Amino acid sequence: MNFFGVMIMSNEIVVVDNSLVTSAYHLTLNEQRLILCALKKIEPMVEMGENQVFYISRDDFIELGVNPDIVSQEIRQATRDLMKKSVTVKTPLGTLEMPWLSEVLRFDKNAEQKLRELYPNPDDYDDYIRALRLHNLIDSFTHRADENIVARVVFHQKILPLLSNLKKNFTQFSIQDVAEFKSTYAHRIYQLMMQYKSTGYVKITIDDLKFMLMLGLKYALFADFKKRVLDVAIDEINGKSPYNVQYELIKKGRKFVAIELKFAPKVKEKPLSEPTRDQKTIDIFDNLTDQEQDIIAQKNAYADSIGATAEHRQNLIKQALKQHQDAIQAEQEAKQRKKAERQAQKEHEKQQLELARKQYEQILASDTLINAYIANNINPQKMRASLQKMRYEQGNFREVFRMEKYKFEQLHHLRYLNLKFLQ
Incomplete structure (x- = not known):
């Protein structure tokens, strides 16, 4: 491993090689956010391949505190600025300087229409595909189905070995720890x-x-x-x-x-210990919340109004506090149940996406299954003018299916797929 590296674990713990911590670079706040958003998508302990792309979404930046009203502009400006930045690290041979990024694609929401105007005829299909491959845009065109994605970045090949597959000398911290930093x-x-x-x-x-x-x-x-x-x-x-x-x-x-x-x-500060009290005395002034103090005040006022004895007064307070504490406990238990349900749902969704990934690979490996998928999920009469329709008209059903990959990666698309033919 050369000098330093970075990776992001799946639970958004940033893992940074120690020498990167003390390297020299200056990023704006949004450039720092851009780096974190890209790196958190790296698979832990997996070496990145050349030209691996990372998609930056509006949600990525919003989670780090960016105003939703201007988030797209902020992402686009950050990509422009970061293309000009480099990082310098001290090495035994001297200071080593390298750029962060090799390329940025800022998506145009009207790209598909422009491409259709440039390649209007089915006979243009091969030229169209060659143009996309020339600029490494095949996969990116599929991702434009998600309007949440604003840009695509590629790290410079010189820095790739420094950003993945790290095994020692780490510094780590949670992205959430720094999310509010300005x-x-x-x-x-x-x-x-x-x-x-x-x-x-x-x-x-x-x-x-x-x-x-x-x-x-x-x-x-x-x-x-x-x-x-x-x-x-x-x-x-x-x-x-x-x-x-x-x-x-x-x-x-x-x-x-x-x-x-x-x-x-x-x-959290612990409450100061109090002198030992008579076990028969109600401890009504120790660690009380505002609500509990209000309850006691109300019961004392009621006891005064009815001329209650001291024992009756204590029983009124005890009963009221117990009812309040039971309600608090019930609320906490309900929150715990909801948390457990959310965790179970998250795990279920993870399993669904893993199954969908395997199903996509299974279909892709068989022309018969590809034809069955298209027959069950694509109505050519309702296809709008697009690259996918062009491929369909050319009879290139494998490429048509490849354009469907994003539906296997997003639950809100996956639930509408008819995959019964796989059973």
């Missing part, structure tokens, strides 16, 4: 912290940190660097991540030369 400096410093997660302590020189962040001569005054980089990042990590962090500046002579970070997971 500062790119917070992203980088948080990753540095996670490299030393087991100790909760990291020390780095100011020069190395500036190298990481590609600051160059920016913020030459240390006071500006502290205010606009360190304090902004630390405040955001404390406010929006699962960790609390403090830093201390290290001086050599009159100059600050290093920074120490000390951090730990956030924990």
